[in-house]
Amino acid sequence: MSELDIAEVSRRAGVPASTLRYYESRGLIASSGRRGLRRQFDPGVLERLALIALGRAAGFTLDEIARMFGPDGRPDIDRAMLTAKADELDRKIAELDVLRDTLRHAAACPAPRHTECPTFRGILHAAMAGDPGGQDVDA
Known part of the structure; x- marks a missing residue:
């Protein structure tokens, strides 16, 4: 699957682009580059955003959610x-x-x-x- 631009990620994840930019500034997600002025994301960002949404729904803070990912970006959740x-x-x-x-x-x-x-x-x-x-x- 090819890269997704920020508008497509926003649409698929049901998250405003401003939230995506905020999550990126907090280190929760990372864009893979830009095409023109638009951020591009690996399709795996959708799963990561789903995990973030689940964490938020459960009442975890963004800092707590950030700790749920290992250095490689994969989920590493403290049981x-x-x-x-x-x-x-x-x-x-x-x-x-x-x-x-x-x-x-x-x-x-x-x-x-x-x-x-x-x-x-x-x-x-x-x-x-x-x-x-x-x-x-x-x-």
Whole structure:
């Protein structure tokens, strides 16, 4: 497969050209040269951009993503880092589950006012204490 210009990479990867230039300035990707004023890329950049997108979706920083590539540019991902991120996501999912259940309870609560509901008051108390996930909700 021949080289791809920046517009083609942008189109195929669904990433603006400005993002590609930024990633290149950060060392996440590298152009292979220019044709006129347009950067050219090896087709393998698309896989690298897919890995970057996956890392971003998982919540990794660009610095963390940069460390996922070896000196040769191939993926060299630290499994401990993946495990730590998965654990972080588990905690976030648990917090979001509690928040979802809280909202469902508040929406269906039969109390005339939310402030009259013991469950909702417990939720507010936990939130004021900085632990919004500290109250179980009977949804």
